[in-house]
Amino acid sequence: MSEEPGSGGGLRPADVEWALSTSELRRRETLRRSSDRALFTAAWGLVRHALSEVEPRVGPHEWRFLRSGLGRPEVYAPEWCRSLRFNLSHTDGTVACVVTRELRCGVDVERPVRTLPLHRLTRSVLSPREQREFDAAPAGRRRELFFRYWTVKEAYLKAIGSGMRFPMTACEFDVGTGRPRLRSLGAGTEHARYTFRQWAGRDGVMLAVAVQGVTGRGPERDVAVRVRTLRPREGSPQPPAF
Numbered sequence: 001m002s003e004e005p006g007s008g009g010g011l012r013p014a015d016v017e018w019a020l021s022t023s024e025l026r027r028r029e030t031l032r033r034s035s036d037r038a039l040f041t042a043a044w045g046l047v048r049h050a051l052s053e054v055e056p057r058v059g060p061h062e063w064r065f066l067r068s069g070l071g072r073p074e075v076y077a078p079e080w081c082r083s084l085r086f087n088l089s090h091t092d093g094t095v096a097c098v099v100t101r102e103l104r105c106g107v108d109v110e111r112p113v114r115t116l117p118l119h120r121l122t123r124s125v126l127s128p129r130e131q132r133e134f135d136a137a138p139a140g141r142r143r144e145l146f147f148r149y150w151t152v153k154e155a156y157l158k159a160i161g162s163g164m165r166f167p168m169t170a171c172e173f174d175v176g177t178g179r180p181r182l183r184s185l186g187a188g189t190e191h192a193r194y195t196f197r198q199w200a201g202r203d204g205v206m207l208a209v210a211v212q213g214v215t216g217r218g219p220e221r222d223v224a225v226r227v228r229t230l231r232p233r234e235g236s237p238q239p240p241a242f
Helices: 013-019 022-029 034-054 118-125 128-136 139-160
Strands: 002-005 064-067 073-077 084-091 094-101 105-110 172-174 181-184 194-200 206-212 224-227
Touching (some): 013 034, 022 034, 073 084, 084 139, 094 105, 094 206, 105 139, 118 139, 128 139, 128 172, 181 194
Parallel strands (some): 002 224, 084 105
Antiparallel strands (some): 064 073, 105 206, 172 181, 194 206
């Protein structure tokens, strides 16, 4: 997986709201908090614009989606674009989206919260080996280390389509760099060929991406990733997007 940095720019929900479908606008209005409505608009506006960057013959407002049996949204129309896959993640103030052609993909973005009881959460997230590495880490680095594990595992489980049905503790990663490596897993060898990247954003936000490294029709190949960071315009309370 190679990275091509993108340019920064301003993003407000109002910039992308026009592309949302009628049903998405109805879903947005069921949210009580204005911040949640802004986040919803930014998230689905980002999905639509990201898909159109990959397939510019389709306008952002023209995409139609359906949900798979696992509840995952997928491209439904145009029919000739159904090979496109995407995944969406959002946390307080930040949204992230990954789009691929044919390859399974997953993304997770988290904003580390200082009040989380890490000593309890590690039991359901970390493998025994990861737990030992966590315990041995300096106290000031443990929170970042935990969220590195959390985001890459969440992205991976979303990519393979298992979600929370497959325990995080069953897959093990080396997260020492921005290129996490899968060390062992219990999901089967068919889920072994994935490539991972991880970035730390502003305010400690952690982003991880997992992309399938082989299509099944040939040898494993590198996957190009363009990372684009969009910043809110000055004075805007609206959420930024990776």
